[in-house]
Amino acid sequence: MSKESIALNRFGLGARPDDTPPGDPQRWLLSQLEAYDALPPPWQKLPRTDVLQHEWAVQQRTLRAAPEAERQAMRDAFGRQARETYQAAVGARAASALQSGTPFMERMAHFWANHFAISAEKQQVLLMAGAFETDAIRPHVTGRFEDMLLAVVRHPAMLYYLDQTNSVGPASQVGQRSAKRRAKPQGLNENLAREILELHTLGVRSGYTQEDVTEFARALTGWTVAGEGAADGMEPGNPFRFRPGTHEPGKRVVLGRSYAEGGEEQARAILRDVAAAPATAQHIAMKLARHFVADDPPPALVARLADSFQKSGGELPSVYRTLVLSPEAWLDGGGKFKSxxxxxxxxxxxxxxxxxxxxxxxxxxxxxxxxxxxxxxxxxxxxxxxxxxxxxxxxxxxxxxxxxxxxxxxxxxxxxxxxxxxxxxxxxxxxxxxxxxxxxxxxxxxxxxxxxxxxx
Structure with missing residues (x-):
């Protein structure tokens, strides 16, 4: 396979009939870092996250206020609306990929959307799946890993998908009231904390323990979504909300580090540290090398990518440059089987x-x-x-x-x-x-x- 074909197909999304094979494939790929448009025209037509979260909250309020006999018809109508929004987003994603003049960066957007995977089985996730890629992934493709991680963790689609909106600190104000009033009180949910450590940052078998997961989950309590309108504290354009009343009080110890009690900042500090951890650099490097080069990628390439990740502080363009300039990425060894x-x-x-x-x-x-x-x-x-x-x-x-x-x-x-x-x-x-x-x-x-x- 020629270097031109590797650039167009391995790094890009496939050549079009009117594409001119790049005379300097590496320079062509690297030029896309500056030319990348996070929200090209197909994406601009989609509703943004704050609009959809407001819509979802209004739907739920309307549903609760409706007579029982009318609720199923309303649920069906809301479900159809969610499917229509989802299908429009799928069409925008396909059009963006088909039209893109920066296919290397478009592929990177797909890579990160799969790395921070959501699964749209829940209706509210179905409604917001496209907005998740629009607002949490695409703006950060050429930015810092830590910023993308924070955007992902705070996005309603991820918070709903991994049940973070139901997580309540047992010793929080809400948790204590719930324990007194309910036979089955609200409690801690560890899904988001576990997946951040296992899938998004450190990776499996990287040394964290179950106690680290639990402590991190306690730190994340209070991280949720805003409800409908100003009465529930929803800021314009920001559907994320920190609720102090559900946050577990006290200091936390995660991966041997102590984090002082500090409300929302406590989990932010943990996220900063795990984003910068050597294990995270290794995990991301392995996934990038596997995606672009081989199912079992060369260890030297993985090490080089991890080193670039750490030295740059998680600056993703630095990692991309290292990948493009690595000789292993240009070897004709059969290539990757297409998904x-x-x-x-x-x-x-x-x-x-x-x-x-x-x-x-x-x-x-x-x-x-x-x-x-x-x-x-x-x-x-x-x-x-x-x-x-x-x-x-x-x-x-x-x-x-x-x-x-x-x-x-x-x-x-x-x-x-x-x-x-x-x-x-x-x-x-x-x-x-x-x-x-x-x-x-x-x-x-x-x-x-x-x-x-x-x-x-």
């Missing part, structure tokens, strides 16, 4: 598509087994061939390739298109198969299903 999202986007970019209606994009990703923002686990979708290369998954891709090729009709000649989207990467067997195809549509389908296109 369904990667394959779908690269297929449509190859055919010159610039948008896809949200319902169509949603249906396509459901069929291929990677629904957007629905990994089913806080760990996100898998990033190795084993997660996506099963025989039945490959059959679905071949069937989808045939449909996409049929839709393209006679507008594309696969013999001309193949070297444009895979410059210097086509093997002789693939060239012959495309040249000898019985129809133009079959030739296009063979291109999308060939080994060179299935990997990046």
């Amino acid at each position: 369904p999202w990667d394959w779908s986007i690269s297929s449509m970019r190859a055919f010159g598509r610039r948008e896809m209606p949200g319902n169509q994009a949603n249906n396509l990703m459901n069929q291929l087994g990677q629904p957007v923002w629905k990994p089913g686990s806080p760990a996100g979708y898998g990033d190795t061939a084993g997660a996506w290369a099963a025989p039945d998954a490959l059959v679905r891709r071949v069937e989808t390739a045939q449909r996409l090729a049929a839709q393209a009709g006679g507008n594309r000649d696969a013999r001309q298109l193949a070297p444009q989207v895979l410059p210097g990467a086509l093997g002789d067997m693939t060239k012959r198969a495309i040249a000898n195809a019985e129809s133009p549509a079959t030739a296009l389908a063979l291109l999308l299903a060939c080994p060179e296109f299935l990997r990046r």
Whole structure:
């Protein structure tokens, strides 16, 4: 595989027919750090987090005030509205990926959205999944890891998804009142604290204990979302709220460090420290190297990325530069097997598509087994061939390739298109198969299903 093809496909989202292969692939990739637009036009059409949180709070207040006989119809209507908002966001995400002139940075946005995974099974998360990527991920792709982490942890989608809104310190004012009034009092929820340590920062087997998780969860009590309107303290544009009445009082000890009682600042201090920990640098470096280079990435590359992360204080552009300038990232070793999202986007970019209606994009990703923002686990979708290369998954891709090729009709000649989207990467067997195809549509389908296109 040529360096041009690696830049377009491994680092980017796949070439378009009108793309000119970059003469200096590394410089082309690095130039995207300055050119990246966090909110290009497709994203600008979506409602922002504060609007959706206000909408959700109003819905819940309206539901509580309604007669019991009317509530199910109202729930159904709210559910339809959430699905429509979700589908519009999926369409915006697809259009942004198809149109992007900075595909390396667009891929980075997808990477971080999967690293900080939410899963939209809950209605309020379904409603806000697109806004989570809009407001918590995309603005920080070229910023500091700590800032992205804080934005993620404070976002309503994450707080709802990991049940942080239900977490109450047992010794807090609300916790003590609850213990007196309820047979089953409100209590501590450790989900958010555990996933921050295990998935978002330090990683598994990095030395933290169950007591660290519990202490961190105590520090996070009070971190929740604002309710409807000023009466519940909702600041314009800021749906996050710290509620002192549910915060567990007292100092905390996490990972051997002591944190003084300090309300919201206590958990912020812990987040700052875990974001800067060597284990976090190692964890992030491993995931980036695995995503861009190999399922089992070279240890020297991982070490170099971790060192860049630490020395820069988590400045993500420094880490990206180290990745792009590392020789291991440019070796032609077969590449990474594309996830369904990667394959779908690269297929449509190859055919010159610039948008896809949200319902169509949603249906396509459901069929291929990677629904957007629905990994089913806080760990996100898998990033190795084993997660996506099963025989039945490959059959679905071949069937989808045939449909996409049929839709393209006679507008594309696969013999001309193949070297444009895979410059210097086509093997002789693939060239012959495309040249000898019985129809133009079959030739296009063979291109999308060939080994060179299935990997990046």
